[in-house]
Amino acid sequence: MAAEVYRHAIGTFQSHSYANNVNHKQRLRNNFVRLVNKDSVSSRGARYSSCSNRRSVIRSSASQTSVADPVSLSPSRTPTTDTNKKSNEAALILIRHGESLWNEKNLFTGCVDVPLSKKGIDEAIEAGKRISSIPVDVIFTSALIRAQMTAMLAMTQHRRKKVPIIIHNESEQARQWSQVFSEDTKKQSIPVIASWQLNERMYGELQGLNKQETADRYGKEQVHEWRRSYDTPPPNGESLEMCAERAVAYFRDQIEPQLLSGKNVMIAAHGNSLRSIIMYLDKLTSQEVISLELSTGIPMLYIFKEGRFIRRGSPIGPQEAGVYAYTKRLALYRQKLDEMF
Numbered sequence: 172m173a174a175e176v177y178r179h180a181i182g183t184f185q186s187h188s189y190a191n192n193v194n195h196k197q198r199l200r201n202n203f204v205r206l207v208n209k210d211s212v213s214s215r216g217a218r219y220s221s222c223s224n225r226r227s228v229i230r231s232s233a234s235q236t237s238v239a240d241p242v243s244l245s246p247s248r249t250p251t252t253d254t255n256k257k258s259n260e261a262a263l264i265l266i267r268h269g270e271s272l273w274n275e276k277n278l279f280t281g282c283v284d285v286p287l288s289k290k291g292i293d294e295a296i297e298a299g300k301r302i303s304s305i306p307v308d309v310i311f312t313s314a315l316i317r318a319q320m321t322a323m324l325a326m327t328q329h330r331r332k333k334v335p336i337i338i339h340n341e342s343e344q345a346r347q348w349s350q351v352f353s354e355d356t357k358k359q360s361i362p363v364i365a366s367w368q369l370n371e372r373m374y375g376e377l378q379g380l381n382k383q384e385t386a387d388r389y390g391k392e393q394v395h396e397w398r399r400s401y402d403t404p405p406p407n408g409e410s411l412e413m414c415a416e417r418a419v420a421y422f423r424d425q426i427e428p429q430l431l432s433g434k435n436v437m438i439a440a441h442g443n444s445l446r447s448i449i450m451y452l453d454k455l456t457s458q459e460v461i462s463l464e465l466s467t468g469i470p471m472l473y474i475f476k477e478g479r480f481i482r483r484g485s486p487i488g489p490q491e492a493g494v495y496a497y498t499k500r501l502a503l504y505r506q507k508l509d510e511m512f
């Protein structure tokens with residue numbers, strides 16, 4: 172089974188109470204409305220919501236919920252963004268943030284904005300070493316500091332030494348205002364786009380609670396269902412399906428066009444927002460995704476080629492020959508780096 176490929180150990184986390192949820196119920200209601208009306212789901216405009224996933228063939232049946240289309244892209248999804256490269260091939264790196272202070276304490280974290288632990292910082296740096304020879308043209312992160320720190324720390328290790336700069340991308344005007352006019356600066360920098368749609372799923376009333384204590388109180392099975400099932404939300408929180416509604420919509424609307432235009436993309440996000448995106452990329456069923464676990468701070472590489480996503484696992488290190496054998500472009504880039512540095 173495809174999910175078995177993801178051997179990363181599950182981080183242990185636990186829960187607690189959610190501090191910033193004044194509008195929480197309203198948001199959940201909105202999410203449900205959006206779920207009912209899936210065709211109208213857009214990653215733009217809304218403030219807070221959940222994500223959704225799709226992998227390859229997501230079958231629709233009583234036990235296997237259909238999430239989205241297979242990953243091949245229709246002509247209507249041709250890139251509309253700035254694209255000077257003409258290529259139907261690109262690299263996609265996914266990284267779950269390094270261990271956070273609440274991961275360390277085994278607390279359910281969800282949308283709470285918790286920074287990295289010391290170990291998490293080391294993991295982010297280590298992740299950066301693993302991808303240090305893979306070109307990155309644009310970075311997407313969630314709006315949460317643990318994902319943003321992971322992306323920045325990882326990029327400190329990159330051989331090309333480009334500087335990540337934050338770009339506001341939420342509207343045409345924001346994009347205009349964020350423009351970098353100097354061609355030299357553009358070449359020496361990497362745009363970073365932060366978006367709430369890539370946030371961790373909202374864990375509702377579990378946020379801030381200890382995971383082990385919650386399992387002791389409600390039972391292991393119940394807690395496993397809240398954490399790993401596709402469509403059972405934790406109390407007042409988001410199910411993976413709800414999380415996928417926002418994350419996969421965002422991926423399709425904002426990230427795929429970049430890949431289609433030949434840009435290499437890195438996404439630094441979270442256990443469940445990335446699970447939903449991987450479900451989409453690998454066409455996992457709602458049953459298969461249950462066993463998909465992501466470790467903190469482990470980069471995963473996909474090659475986007477002819478409208479399809481090809482999973483290439485996790486680069487072991489910058490010298491790993493196999494990574495650069497995947498595509499001619501990666502190999503050439505690596506060769507250029509070797510000559511320059």
Ligand SMILES: O=C(O)[C@H](O)COP(=O)(O)O
Nearest residue numbers: 184278279280281398442
């Ligand atoms: O929000 C959290 O607690 C973690 O980031 C993910 O937790 P999980 O492994 O319980 O989904």
